[in-house]
Amino acid sequence: MNFASFGEFLHMGGHWPYVWSAYGLTAIVLALNVVVAVRGRQQFFLRQRREAARAPGRGVGSDGTAAANDGRSAQDVRSDENGGVAT
Numbered sequence: 001m002n003f004a005s006f007g008e009f010l011h012m013g014g015h016w017p018y019v020w021s022a023y024g025l026t027a028i029v030l031a032l033n034v035v036v037a038v039r040g041r042q043q044f045f046l047r048q049r050r051e052a053a054r055a056p057g058r059g060v061g062s063d064g065t066a067a068a069n070d071g072r073s074a075q076d077v078r079s080d081e082n083g084g085v086a087t
């Protein structure tokens with residue numbers, strides 16, 4: 001389409017209510033999509049931190065790796081490694 005002026009472009013040949021409301025609704029949906037995704041990500045990481053804090057030994061260690069003993073004591077782990085004989 002070819003418009004003679006910016007005002008004519010905004011008027012969209014008389015179809016401006018439909019055109020601009022469609023653009024507006026699209027912008028709102030896209031913005032809400034970003035907001036919901038960001039908030040969901042924040043909530044996910046917050047839940048992960050809370051769960052790690054509640055279950056000592058089962059969270060992520062200071063080096064960033066997961067705990068390997070599944071919450072068992074060091075003696076239980078050594079016992080399993082030695083065929084059931086505690087060391």
